[in-house]
Amino acid sequence: MAALQAGIDAQNQKLVASTLARVQKEGVIRKTLEQHQHKLIAQQGQLEELNKHLVTSNLARESLSTTVTTALKKLALATSTQSQRVDSVEARLASLAERQRECELQLQQLSGAGWAAYLGRNAVPLVALAVAVFALGLNLFG
Incomplete structure (x- = not known):
């Protein structure tokens, strides 16, 4: 035991x-x-x-x-x-x-070519201006 x-x-x-x-x-x-x-x-x-x-x-x-x-x-x-x-x-x-x-x-x-072309283009106004100056001269002196 x-x-x-x-x-x-x-x-x-x-x-x-x-x-x-x-x-x-x-x-x-x-x-x-x-x-x-x-x-x-x-x-x-x-x-x-x-x-x-x-x-x-x-x-x-x-x-x-x-x-x-x-x-x-x-x-x-x-x-x-x-x-x-x-x-x-x-x-x-x-x-x-x-x-x-x-x-x-x-x-x-x-x-154009120079004065001729200028005058050709402006002919009518330039003529009208010349007539107006002529008429003015006649009225002043006339």
Whole structure:
């Protein structure tokens, strides 16, 4: 009985020692798990911050894209308007150039060759002036 009791006590001590070793291992494992859990929580917080930053960044990009698109539409409209204005100015310049050619032709026709051409162009007004001077002279001296 004493030998059996000694065997039971030895088994109990082994069981207590193995249980104590297992509890210590479980404590180490639990502590390691808690450390990993704290790290995961910290990393999750960092990921949430990065996600917020990405959302903000994406919203800023969308806003910038909208602004650039609007600016490009306004630029296209301004370019179209400017092109129409340039076309209008070119048409006016062509019209003015044609009018200038017409005026130059008229000047060439009117300029002729010296006094003979001048007298030929202005014969009627010169005769009228001479008659008016003659009539004035008659009235003054007559």
